[in-house]
Every structure is written in C-alpha cells, then in structure tokens.
Amino acid sequence: FWVSAILSLSLSLSLSLSLSLSPLQLRAAAQIFLLSVLSFPVCSQFSKGVYAIIGLYDRKTVNMLMSFCGALHVCFVTPSFPIETANQFVIQLRPELQDALVGVIEHYGWNKFVYMYSSDSGLSVLQKVLDTAAEKNWLVTSVNVESMTGDSFLKVFKDLDKWKEGNIIIDCETERLTGILKEIVEQGKNAKSFHYILANLGFLDIDLTDLRKGGANITGFQLVNNSEPSVSRIVQQWMEFDNKDSKMPKTGLKYMGALTYDGVKVMSTAFQYLRRQRIDISRRGNAGECLANPPAPWGQGIDIQRALQQVQIDGLTGHIQFNEKGRRTNYTVSVMELAPSGPKKVGYWNEDEKYVSTASLSRVNNDTHGLLNRTYIVTTILESPYVMQKKNHELLVGNDKYEGYIVELAAEIAKHVGYQYKLKIVSDGKYGAKDPETQKWNGMVGELVYDKADLAVAPLTITLVREEVIDFSKPFMSLGISIMIKKPTKSKPGVFSFLDPLAYEIWMCIVFAYIGVSVVLFLVSRFSPYEWHAEDYEEGQSPEQTNEFGIFNSLWFSLGAFMQQGCDISPRLVDLSPENAYTLCAVWCRVAVYVLCG
Numbered sequence: 001f002w003v004s005a006i007l008s009l010s011l012s013l014s015l016s017l018s019l020s021l022s023p024l025q026l027r028a029a030a031q032i033f034l035l036s037v038l039s040f041p042v043c044s045q046f047s048k049g050v051y052a053i054i055g056l057y058d059r060k061t062v063n064m065l066m067s068f069c070g071a072l073h074v075c076f077v078t079p080s081f082p083i084e085t086a087n088q089f090v091i092q093l094r095p096e097l098q099d100a101l102v103g104v105i106e107h108y109g110w111n112k113f114v115y116m117y118s119s120d121s122g123l124s125v126l127q128k129v130l131d132t133a134a135e136k137n138w139l140v141t142s143v144n145v146e147s148m149t150g151d152s153f154l155k156v157f158k159d160l161d162k163w164k165e166g167n168i169i170i171d172c173e174t175e176r177l178t179g180i181l182k183e184i185v186e187q188g189k190n191a192k193s194f195h196y197i198l199a200n201l202g203f204l205d206i207d208l209t210d211l212r213k214g215g216a217n218i219t220g221f222q223l224v225n226n227s228e229p230s231v232s233r234i235v236q237q238w239m240e241f242d243n244k245d246s247k248m249p250k251t252g253l254k255y256m257g258a259l260t261y262d263g264v265k266v267m268s269t270a271f272q273y274l275r276r277q278r279i280d281i282s283r284r285g286n287a288g289e290c291l292a293n294p295p296a297p298w299g300q301g302i303d304i305q306r307a308l309q310q311v312q313i314d315g316l317t318g319h320i321q322f323n324e325k326g327r328r329t330n331y332t333v334s335v336m337e338l339a340p341s342g343p344k345k346v347g348y349w350n351e352d353e354k355y356v357s358t359a360s361l362s363r364v365n366n367d368t369h370g371l372l373n374r375t376y377i378v379t380t381i382l383e384s385p386y387v388m389q390k391k392n393h394e395l396l397v398g399n400d401k402y403e404g405y406i407v408e409l410a411a412e413i414a415k416h417v418g419y420q421y422k423l424k425i426v427s428d429g430k431y432g433a434k435d436p437e438t439q440k441w442n443g444m445v446g447e448l449v450y451d452k453a454d455l456a457v458a459p460l461t462i463t464l465v466r467e468e469v470i471d472f473s474k475p476f477m478s479l480g481i482s483i484m485i486k487k488p489t490k491s492k493p494g495v496f497s498f499l500d501p502l503a504y505e506i507w508m509c510i511v512f513a514y515i516g517v518s519v520v521l522f523l524v525s526r527f528s529p530y531e532w533h534a535e536d537y538e539e540g541q542s543p544e545q546t547n548e549f550g551i552f553n554s555l556w557f558s559l560g561a562f563m564q565q566g567c568d569i570s571p572r573l574v575d576l577s578p579e580n581a582y583t584l585c586a587v588w589c590r591v592a593v594y595v596l597c598g
Contacts, residue, residue, distance in 0.1 A: 053077070072298055073089060073299070077093065081124075085325075090326050095331045101128075101197070103355035117172065145180060181211060195217040201222070202255035273310075281303060375422055399421075399423045518554040521585070
C-alpha cells in the first residue's frame with residue numbers, strides 16, 4: 001500500500017514544485033530483513049543515501065532501530081505501536097490508546113474485568129490500566145495470551161466461568177486478535193452475558209459476524225473515518241491500483257495501511273517545506289554511514305526531524321500533528337459498538353473533551369421501529385397444555401398448526417408490541433442444558449445462545465445457570481409447588497425416655513464411674529483415721545469405733561451427690577490431701593455438675 005501512496009504523492013509533489021524548483025520525486029526502496037541479520041540491511045539503506053526511513057518494528061527490533069537512527073540522525077517514521085523513547089528522530093504515526101481505553105472503562109462503570117494482552121503490541125496500555133486500577137480500586141485480572149494454544153484458551157475460559165467474569169478487554173494486534181475471537185466463538189463465550197472491549201484502532205477491519213450471532217456486546221475503537229469523501233477517494237484509488245496485480249487478493253483499506261499512507265504524506269509535506277525554504281539537505285562525505293568507524297551522524301538530519309515534527313495535515317487517520325517527542329497529538333478516536341444491524345458509532349474520544357457519548361434515544365427508537373419490518377423466530381416446545389398440535393395440523397400452515405396457552409400468549413405479546421413472528425418447535429425437544437464435556441447448550445436455550453431463534457416463549461424454569469447466558473422476562477405463571485411435610489403424631493414417652501438426652505455409651509460410663517467412686521470412697525474411708533469415731537457408751541463399757549461409710553452408705557452418698565440431693569452423712573474435712581474422702585467427694589460433685597450442665 002505504501003508504494004501506491006508514494007506514487008500518487010510523488011506525482012502531486014512534482015507538479016507543485018515544478019514551477020519554481022526542479023522536480024522532486026519520492027523513490028520507494030523496500031527491503032525485508034531477517035532479525036538475525038538486521039544490522040547489515042539497515043546500514044546498506046543508510047549507505048544508499050536515504051533521507052528518512054518508514055517502516056515497522058516489533059519489540060525485538062525496536063531498540064536496535066532506535067539506536068541506529070539516534071546515532072546517525074536519520075528519522076524513522078513508523079505506524080507501529082507507540083513506545084516510550086527519548087529518541088527525537090522517531091516519528092510515531094499511531095495514536096496512543098491508553099487514555100481513550102480508560103475513558104471507555106469509566107463510561108461503562110467497570111470495576112472488575114479481565115485484561116487479555118500480548119506483548120507484541122507493547123505494554124504501555126496495560127501499564128496505564130493497572131496504574132488507574134490502583135488509584136480507583138479496580139480489580140483487574142491480566143492474562144498473557146502471546147503463547148497460548150487451544151488448550152490454554154480452554155483453561156482460561158473455564159476460569160472465567162469460575163470467576164463469573166463477563167467483562168473482558170483484549171489488547172492485541174489484528175492478526176492475533178482474529179485468532180482469539182475465533183476461540184471465543186468456538187468456546188461459546190459470545191453470549192449476551194459477555195462484554196468485550198477490543199483495544200485496537202481498527203474495529204471495522206475485524207470480522208465480527210460470528211460474535212454478532214451470539215449476541216455478545218462488543219466495543220472497540222476506529223481511527224479511519226470511512227465516511228469522509230477524501231478517505232473514500234483514496235480507497236477507490238487503492239482498489240484500482242490493487243486490481244492491476246491480479247495475483248494479489250483484493251483487500252480493503254485497513255488502519256495500518258491508512259497510517260502508512262499518512263506517513264508517506266507526512267514525509268512528502270516535510271520535504272516540500274524544506275525545498276520551499278531552500279534548506280540544503282544533501283549528503284556529503286561519509287555522513288550517515290553506520291559502517292564508518294566511528295559512525296558519522298548526518299548534520300542535516302536535525303533539519304528533517306524538525307520539519308517532520310512541524311507537519312500539521314489532515315490525513316486518512318484524521319488530524320495529524322506531533323508533539324516535541326514525535327508522538328501524535330490533537331487526534332480523535334471513534335468509539336464503536338456492534339449492534340444487531342452492524343457496527344455503529346456510539347461516541348468519540350479526544351484529548352480536550354475526553355470521552356463523549358453520541359448515542360441517543362432516537363437510535364433506540366429507530367431500532368424499535370425496525371420490529372415492524374422483520375419476522376422474528378419464536379422457539380417453543382410441545383408440552384400440554386401449553387403448546388399442542390391441532391388435530392388437523394397437517395392441513396394447516398404456520399402458527400395456525402398449534403394451540404394452547406403459550407400459543408395464545410405469544411399472539412397477545414405480538415399484538416401488544418406490534419411485530420411479526422413465526423413459531424418454531426425446538427428441534428431436539430429439550431428445554432436447555434449445558435453439556436459438561438463440550439460446554440455447548442442444547443434445547444431452546446441453545447437456539448437463543450447460537451442465534452437460531454430470537455425469542456423463546458415456553459414453560460421454561462428460570463435458573464441461575466440459564467440467566468448467565470440469556471435474559472428472562474417476568475414469569476407468566478407460578479406453579480405453586482411446595483414441600484409437604486406430614487404433621488408428626490404425638491407418641492407416649494417410653495419407660496427409658498429419660499435416657500434420651502445422652503447416648504447409651506455416656507450412660508454406661510456414668511454408671512461405671514458411679515460404682516468406681518463408691519468403692520473408692522468406701523476404701524478411703526476404711527483406711528482414713530478421720531472417718532472412724534467412737535459411739536456413745538455407758539460407764540463400765542469399752543468404746544466401740546464405727547465408720548459411717550460402709551459399702552451401702554458409700555453407694556447412697558454417691559447417688560445423692562450425683563442427683564444433687566442431700567444426704568445425712570458426709571466425709572469430714574481435715575485437709576485436702578488426695579487420700580482424704582472429702583477430696584474424692586468434691587471431685588465427684590464437680591463431675592455431676594458438668595454432666596447435668598452438658
């Protein structure tokens with residue numbers, strides 16, 4: 001394309017200068033280099049006496065090209081992605097997109113989204129988005145898609161389902177972006193619940209037909225205004241030039257071609273200015289020779305650099321103007337959306353006004369008015385008494401073949417809204433479910449998702465999974481299904497119902513503990529001298545020592561303590577030694593309190 005631009009601009013330039021000066025022509029010299037042998041072809045171009053270079057770079061070659069141009073003072077005009085550089089000899093034709101993208105994100109009110117990017121277009125846009133996210137507390141999940149395969153994309157899309165994320169930004173060059181959009185369609189992620197923003201300046205250069213079928217929301221940016229008469233004229237000239245070579249496929253003007261054309265026009269304008277000012281830019285000696293030792297910078301290169309930065313023209317990509325760093329300024333980018341009828345402009349962004357929405361209610365009214373000029377496909381399912389075939393349906397055609405509640409409801413809706421429709425019975429006879437293996441929808445939901453029908457009127461249950469891919473209206477019927485529980489009958493408590501609060505194992509442990517405590521209390525009382533005392537005796541009789549804690553009294557005391565009841569006997573408190581019966585009784589009473597409280 002840039003060869004065609006040079007031919008047309010060279011002709012006009014020669015005619016404009018031939019009256020007062022000798023004719024000036026732009027000569028095209030194209031060369032394709034390999035990355036491994038980049039230095040020699042670049043140096044050979046410098047040795048041929050070039051005044052400026054227009055070309056592309058990638059992230060692997062950009063530093064080397066910048067180094068050559070900065071050392072030799074030769075300007076490099078490029079439509080490639082913008083970069084941060086202090087090299088004044090780099091003229092960047094492509095406008096920066098990060099501020100426009102942030103403006104659109106703020107317009108939609110996104111505070112949580114996924115950012116898919118590829119480093120082949122630079123990382124300046126991603127860095128701007130992340131910086132803004134840190135300031136405004138956005139939750140951004142970044143995914144590098146540069147080396148992803150089909151399986152990797154499948155994993156990413158599964159993660160999107162897990163995160164329940166439907167807002168996605170894709171920042172890639174057009175070639176890689178086309179492949180990603182193809183994967184999105186294959187995985188069924190082009191439903192209405194998804195909203196994609198394409199961080200690319202060629203929205204009209206991308207085939208979005210399959211995405212439109214799924215109903216996904218697509219927003220993007222357009223640099224070239226194809227409705228301008230000047231743009232249409234240049235495109236027509238380009239197509240005529242393309243027709244001369246039958247071996248090349250006919251393609252429309254893409255934004256990279258428009259940037260290249262504008263780059264040639266910028267160079268043409270700059271050299272025209274230098275000739276009019278009679279500034280001598282001829283090459284002398286070995287100036288600009290990178291093979292010289294040491295390399296000799298070109299003294300007149302600074303004059304060309306200043307002339308290029310001072311250019312202000314209107315090109316295919318709008319107003320072209322550069323700042324002191326060689327970057328585009330004072331430009332306007334159109335914001336596009338994918339409507340059912342095709343791409344439409346919904347706003348624009350520039351440095352002064354920021355994002356301005358041009359969408360109006362009139363457009364919505366026009367879309368609603370279009371209902372009258374189209375027959376909509378309404379999918380439904382045979383289910384008595386909602387939709388049934390009439391007895392003589394073989395003799396009838398169209399919607400007259402069916403009867404039932406849904407048939408009458410669809411007719412009333414069409415009458416109220418005012419549109420034409422056609423009933424279509426779902427082909428597989430299913431309501432709609434998602435296949436866990438293929439991740440595809442079937443039934444009526446599938447026909448809506450894959451754009452086989454425009455509307456579904458059926459006894460379709462509203463579920464969370466279905467709401468993620470299609471929109472539901474208010475339900476026209478509630479079935480009133482509820483859970484019926486039989487009233488429990490009162491039963492007389494059993495003899496051992498008092499054991500219900502605790503498990504039988506617990507009761508067995510309590511019984512064994514009760515017996516054990518009673519036996520230990522009996523033994524301790526036997527060996528403890530404090531539990532023996534003399535009974536009353538008459539004179540002349542010897543005193544008899546007795547112990548109140550016999551085996552039966554020990555059992556009775558333990559039972560009374562457990563039941564928190566009183567007892568006529570109790571151990572004597574002399575000290576708190578372990579062999580004292582009082583200590584044992586205190587521990588047992590504490591255990592009884594714990595059991596009753598639990």
